[in-house]
Amino acid sequence: MIQPVKIFVIIASILLLSACAPKLPLAPAIDETVQIPTIVTPPLEEISAPDLVAQRQQALATQNWGRYLDTTEILLVIATPEQQHSLLLDTYAQLDQINPSFWQQAQTSRHQAWHSLAITHQLPISFQLAWLEDSGKLFHDHPATQQLVSLLSETKHAPKQQRIAILLPFDSRTQPLSNQIRAGILAAYWQTAQQDQLLFFNLEDYTNPIEAYEATQQAGADWVIGPFDRNTIEALSRVANDRLIFLNSAPNASNAWQLQFGTPDSLQQLIYHIGKQDYRNLAVLYADQPNHQQQISKLEEKWLTTPQNRIIPLSFEQNQRNLRDELGRALQSDQSQVRANFLQRTLANNLTFFPRHRGDLDALLLLGEREYLANIQPQLDFFQVNIPVYAMDTLMPTEFRPGLAEPDLKNIRFLSYSAVMSPELISSPLAALGWDSFLITQYHQALLDGLSLNGATGQLRHHEKGLINRQLALVRFNARGQLITDDTQPNIWPFANYTGQPAPMHPREREQRQRELLELITQPNF
Structure with a gap:
């Protein structure tokens, strides 16, 4: 009886508590006729890098260039820096294969940025860096362009160490010439950051030129400068390549660089300078010699092609003792003397007289050697x-000296190597030739791309047959005989600091480096 009583008490307690609790509103009944909307989302595909790489390769295979570039940019976002470099260089190499029609239809700025990078492949190497820099400025908000321009700029600016062999003769006849050429090479080398290695070879140490050239190759030379004598050049012509710089013309080695001492078209260059001044009547004062007669013939071929141009030849005997009388005859001043004598006899009176030369001359061209011309100018003053x-x-001048003054040559304009204006760097024309030979090893690509180069011998250009064409500088002696650049001549100074980079070493270290290098000249050690 105890168990039923307990159950009754518990139930009664629960009922009493329920009666005391507050009453809550009942929930509305659910209308089963209304459907509750449900949002269904498709399962997201898991995108991984291998999938993107495969998609990119598939786009490349099918030439779907838009998808190829877009996938590349997605990969660049998730790639590591090392992977980015590899990806950028690979994409840059593929840009040259994209059909031009795709670029013509490209509408997005991203694709236009890639197009600008693709144009780089069509440019000569020397112009590519400038184009890349311009592309980076134009598409400054395109990350891939910024990364690739930075990467390629570092690659193109990275200096490459070269081994340059100097192969010159040093017998009793050629040693003075070779010493000057070598001095010019060293002067140019010391203007650089001195990262290249110079190797010196004496042709006299070998039985024949071929053996000497093979020694330079065994030493790992990237470039060979020299020789300059024609017999040696002829012997080396059969092994010559585009890494050999002859210091003379080499008709049988058109693939080699040929930097000769003389300037074959110097007369034509001088005619060009004279013609720019609109002169018509050109007097040519020359000694009656066969070589000068040949120059007169060449001058007539060039000068008389312009209408109304005229040449007035003034020849005289060079061996005559009285040069003033000969010049007076050439300038027809003697006829002025005849007229003065006639008037004195007619008037029976002494006259104040000074000879008058012919007045139909616009400019005067002097043909002759340096020593001889120094005797002519004082007579012209008379x-x-x-x-x-x-x-x-x-x-x-055969020697470039600071403070050079030659009053006997005052007011004469003439063609010269540019280095004549920088005697503190280069001491002679042969040294200027050596300077420019080293310059070719540094800027050969610019010359091959058709650019001109301001060198120590003049403005240099590469000819298709390997010859270096040279534009000489027009200079003159002023009224005091000091050498200056002619007013009509453009700037010829940039050759003096062509590298744009100072040598990264202390002057004491620089001097030590020079001493070590000079020791290698006589005792090469590889």
Whole structure:
């Protein structure tokens, strides 16, 4: 009886508690006729890098260039820096294969940025870096362009160490010439950061030129400078390549670089400078010699092609003792003397007289050697020949010295190597030739791409047959005989600091490096 009583008490307690609790509103009944909407989302595909790489390769295989570039940019976001470099370089290499029609239809700025990068492949190597930099500025908000421009700029600016062999003769006849050429090479080398290695070879140490050349190759030379004598050049012509710089013409080695001392078209260059001044009547004062007669013939071929141009030849005997009388006859001043004598006899009175030369001259061209021309100018002063005077490159000094003054050559304009204006760097024309030979090893690609190069011998250009064409500088001696650049001449100074990079070492270290290098000249050690 106890168990039923307990159960009754518990139930009664629960009922009493329920009666005391607050009453809550009942929930509304659910209308089963209304459907509750449900949002269904498709399962997301898991995108992984291998999938993107496969998609990119598939786009490349099918030439779906838009998808190829877009997938590349997605990969660049998730790739590591090392992977980005590899991906960028690979994509850059493929840009050259994209059909031009795709670029023409490209509408997005991203694809236009890639197109700008693709154009780089169509440019000569020397122009590519400047184009890349311009592309980076134009598409500054395109990350891939910024990364690739930075990467390629570092690659193109990275200096490459070269081994340059200097192969010159040093017998009793050629040693003075080779010493000057070598001095010019060293002067140019010391203007650089000195990362290249110079190797010196004496042709006299070998039985024949081929053996000497093979020694340079065994030493790992990337470039060979020299020789300059024609017999050795002829012997080396059969092994010559585009890493050999002959210091003379080499008709049988068109694939080699040929930097000769003389300038074959110097007369034509001088005619060009004279013609720019609109001169028509050109007097040519020359000694009656066969070589000068040949120059007169060439001058007539060039000068007389322009209508209204005229040449007035003034020849004289070079061996005559009285040069003033000979010049007076050439300038027809003697006829002025005849007229003065006639008037004195007719008037029976002494007259104040000074000879007058012919007045139909616009400019005067002097043909002759340097020593001879120094004797002519004082005589021209005597006759008061106040017209522009020009001379050939034979007037170029054989030694470049600071403070050079030659009053006997005052007011004469002539063609010369550019280095004549920088004697503190280069001491002679042969040294200037050596300087420019080293310059070719540094800037050969620019020359191959058709650019000109301001060198120590003049403005250089590469000819298709390997010859280096040279534009000489027009200089003159002023009224005090000091050498200056002619007013009509453009800037010829940049050759002096062509590298744009100072040598990264202390002056004491630089001097030590020079001493070590000079020791290698006589005792090469590989």
